[in-house]
Ligand SMILES: Cc1ncc(C[n+]2csc(CCOP(=O)(O)OP(=O)(O)O)c2C)c(N)n1
């Protein structure tokens with residue numbers, strides 16, 4: 233690249249972009265780790281985007297109508313931190329930049345949501361950001377239709393690399409965005425033909441523009457170092473009604489000895505080369521030095537949005553008080569006051585009528601009363617609407633002809649759905665839930681982990697939660713998934729036993745502000761076990777005594793979901809033989825763990841034999857079986873030894889020994 237020619241063609245632009253490049257080089261050198269090349273390659277694109285197009289106000293990072301900027305290529309985090317520092321985001325000071333990648337710094341190795349105000353999402357696992365952005369754009373479409381353009385009318389911009397586009401989840405995102413005609417979405421592809429192992433064509437020869445075009449996108453290809461071309465492409469992207477992809481031909485590590493090589497991807501720390509690069513740029517040579525006039529120009533870019541934001545505040549103030557409160561409530565992630573009374577009324581009715589229904593149906597019954605009072609819910613399913621029971625009668629279908637629809641046909645795209653839901657939750661004013669078969673949490677896992685890490689209340693409706701689904705067989709029967717999800721920090725895994733517990737689980741999910749929820753729901757019908765109405769949400773305690781021993785308490789049976797019925801039947805058998813047996817329903821381990829020790833001890837006192845019943849693997853149960861101190865020796869597990877099989881459900885429960893009789897026999901053998 234002829235750097236001198238670039239410098240002289242657009243000197244002001246060049247110096248602004250060079251500031252991103254030198255801050256990146258210095259921060260990576262100071263940390264002795266990180267990724268220099270991507271920010272150096274995309275600095276021109278980012279500079280034009282921030283200078284001429286992005287609507288943002290660093291002094292109000294949570295302004296609801298701001299444009300969203302998603303750095304999908306999260307390894308290039310210094311691009312984001314440089315932009316935030318230069319434009320004046322209060323959380324990203326120069327000291328934070330100097331502390332790049334250090335303990336306690338807001339400038340983590342990859343951008344992390346919640347560390348600094350202005351970081352829209354956590355990226356680093358490639359492909360997540362571009363898939364999040366589809367959710368951001370969907371939330372924007374729905375809110376624009378609902379609140380009107382005066383309140384919501386913004387764009388979502390994404391920088392994605394070769395890696396993001398190679399990840400499978402990107403195809404799910406591109407397909408969904410194209411079909412949905414998300415015209416306010418613009419992906420800037422860092423087309424540098426370099427990844428870690430070498431050139432992209434060693435592993436991939438996909439015609440990316442053709443691929444996007446095939447899914448209904450507006451596509452442009454430009455020189456990613458030409459500010460005029462970048463500006464024109466962004467203008468054209470905004471004008472086109474389709475989602476836009478701009479292929480930006482760039483040079484990784486522009487101007488450095490490692491330019492255009494995979495070495496340029498990582499940490500460029502050689503002091504001499506760093507100095508030579510700065511000289512070539514015509515940039516100040518001092519560490520973290522940005523010329524005062526250049527910093528001032530960047531600050532002016534940051535100040536540009538204040539007026540637009542103030543004008544928005546004025547428009548917002550013209551809404552009625554009720555509307556403002558409703559908008560603010562949804563953006564705060566607060567449930568409406570009516571929610572708990574609504575849940576209570578449903579519980580009462582269920583405890584009285586005692587229906588025998590699958591908990592996936594119970595979930596639908598709950599959503600039928602919740603969705604009408606929570607306008608921010610956005611439901612959907614990955615092509616299993618009729619099985620997941622996620623669609624309620626009041627939700628219209630979201631599509632290009634109906635932007636007020638709140639139900640999304642995600643297609644067979646579990647990972648894309650999960651990542652899009654994260655985007656909606658992050659956008660604000662939206663509470664997404666989506667369903668698939670629980671076995672396919674595996675496919676959604678990358679995004680589910682990020683819901684937990686980011687601390688956002690995405691809700692997963694995972695039906696067909698065990699061998700209880702029967703004939704579809706072991707490909708569809710989850711056995712290890714409960715253990716995997718319970719092993720994930722900051723995830724509430726609910727496995728309700730009946731409609732009452734399902735309604736209670738939903739109440740917990742819908743009032744959560746910082747934890748995702750997974751609802752594990754049965755395909756098969758289950759009896760109502762909560763036959764006595766309690767206004768209190770017992771699921772909120774995670775575990776509780778469902779049935780007490782009548783005589784001397786000799787055994788405690790712990791169970792979740794469909795196996796609570798088995799536990800109650802086993803209790804009947806044992807009580808008939810004079811063995812006092814308590815049944816503890818444990819719909820959410822994580823909430824039980826959060827109770828104080830005295831409550832946990834009251835529910836699971838030391839002494840009696842303990843048996844757990846769950847149609848999954850044992851992993852994790854020992855904590856409750858052995859006691860929290862690990863000294864309870866008389867314990868056993870009734871569950872799955874391995875994968876399931878294809879047969880009618882009843883036969884499977886018998887063959888795998890998950891029955892009342894097997895449980896009672898185990899208890900008796902332990903009591904001896
Ligand atoms: C899901 C996932 N797999 C692997 C990685 C490790 N990784 C980080 S960057 C990268 C290569 C990315 O190439 P590209 O997106 O072209 O970035 P560039 O080298 O151009 O900066 C890989 C494999 C990751 N962060 N996420």
Ligand SMILES: [Mg+2]
Nearest residue numbers: 394424426427
């Ligand atoms: Mg690349």
